[in-house]
Amino acid sequence: MDLRESITSQTDVALTLTKHVLQTEAKDSNLVFSPLSIHVVLSLIAAGAKGPTLDQLLSFLKSKSNDQLSSFSSELVSVVFADGSPAGGPRLSFANGVWLDQSLPLKPSFKQVVDNVYKAASKLVDFQNKETNGLIKEVLPPGSVDASTRLIFANALYFKGAWNEAFDASKTKDHDFHLINGSSVKVPFMTSKKKQTVSAYDGFKVLGLPYKQGNDKRRFSMCFFLPDAKDGLPALVEKVSSESGFLERHLPHQPVEVGEFRIPRFKISFGLKASEVLKRLGLVLPFSGGGGLTEMVDSPQGRDLYVSNIFHKSFIEVNEEGTEAAAATSAVIALRSLRIPQTIDFVADHPFLFLIRENATGVVLFIGHDYVLDDDPIPGIEKEVRGLIKEVFFQERLILQPDLYLRFHMNKEKLSVVASCISFFRFLRRPLQIKVGGFKISELKTSFRL
Structure with a gap:
């Protein structure tokens, strides 16, 4: 299997996860997450697994072997995740961190994968010490780290880019955004009279908005999948996830004249207990503990390791100046769209699917949907994601931009996207007790019920 x-x-x-989360946890609410971040964490877990647990992980990730996963991850880390901002492109940073109990050394073979393939920095800690509970301060739900914790894998993905063609903020006006329940709310819509990369298909349209590109070959863009029907998002997600390669075959490549053109300005925060979603999709063995994670630590205690939780948190902001880098490059097999008229309308005034991808490779970094536009996302999620970025990027020294955390901010000139993914490993012989803390409904307050 090639790249x-x-x-x-x-x-x-990614689309399977999106469909499932849309139909369950994020039904009738907003969603944004990084399937790539979750994919990398699961791949790292697979590198330390064997037997039926490994087989189940490979099957879920649609991969034939650990070597294939490692090759894919190595390409991602070295090529796709390279920071393009010095060359004039989007700022993109990705980092992995491993926190390991000081009593359990990593197996040399697993450490080699951690160090060389995933470029993850590892740190020995004492999970028996109560002070360790502040290891990743303000990131983890209370009670997530206790004396039974033996390993924590964390990664953070940061993306910040400017639109290739910025929107004129003076032309941003409030219009109705129609909700699934038939009501509507007033939200700010951005507009432009310039040509746009749009394709129309049976029942939906697709818009591609490019980011400013750098001097390398990567081309980032944000794509909007807009159903014709105002309540058509669930059916559209079902269609997009129905067959392999559907996404690639329905991406727009030809700029056309637009008639009425509006897309909303929005912010979304999202927190996901990914372990629960994965188990409902059939990935259960890594979480059940059956001696399947024995290839991680060089100790007989490795027989008792299991994954207790995987937490995922994301934040996205889209405004007049910020959005991604897009489809000015060659396309893979493109499905012929319906005949494009002289002008085409694209008015995203009802729930839609969006994603951020790198077009040269086709990698999807972020995916989400907008059900209820709310300019006041969950403040706790953004704070926690910032905390993880500070912990992983700073304390582990995984990248060479020491100003990254300080320069991460949300304003009216950029699009900023951040995702974090954290997984925990505990001993099977200790009772599993999960306190969701910040994931309680009373604390989420808006947008998401996970």
Whole structure:
């Protein structure tokens, strides 16, 4: 399987996750997450697994072997995740961190994968010490780290880019955004009279908005999948996830004249207990503990390791100046769209699907949908994601931009996207007690019930 096939598989898994979360946890609410971040964490877990647990992980990730996963991840880390901001492109940073109990050394083979493939920095800690509970301050739900914790894997994905063609903020006006329940709310819409990359299909339209590109070959863009029907998002997500390669075959490539053109300005915060979603999709063995994670630590205690939780948190802001880098490059197999008229309307005034992708490879970094536009996202999620970025990027020294955390901010000139993914490993012989803390409904307050 080459890189393109691996990316197609990764996209298929991402759309499966999106469909499931939309139909369950995020029904009638907003969603944004990084399937790539979750994919990398699961791949790292697979590198330390064997037997039926490994087989189940490979099957879920649509991969044939750990070598294939490692090859894919190595390409991502070295090529896709390289920071393009010095060359004039989007700022993109990705980092992995491993926190390991001081009593359990990593197996040399697993450490080699951690160090060389995933470029993850590892740190020995004492999980028996109560002070360790502040290891990743303000990031984890209370009670997530206790004396039974033996390993924590964390990664953070940061993206910040400017639109190739910025919107004129003076032309942003409030219009109705129609909700699934038939009501509507007033939200700010951005507009432009310039040509847009749009394709029309049976029942939906697709818009591609490019980011300013750098001097490398990567081309980032944000794509909007807009159903014709105001309540058509669930059916559209079902269609997009129905067959492998559907996404690639329905991306727009030709700029056309637009008639009425409006897309909303929005912010979304999202927190997901990914472990629960994965278990409902059939990935259960890594979480059940059956001696399947024995390839991680060089100790007989490795027989008792299992994954207790995987937490995922994301934040996205889209405004007049900020959005991604898009489809000015060659396309893979493109499905012929319906005949494009002289002008085409694209008015995203009802729930839609969006994603951020790198077009040269086809990697999907972020995916989400907008059900209820709310300019006041969950403040706790953004704070926690910032905390993880500070912890992983700063304390572990995984990247060479020491100003990254300080320069991460939300304003009216950029689009900023951040995702974090954290997984925990505990001993099977200790009772599993999960306190969701910040994931309680009373604390989420808006937008999401996870």
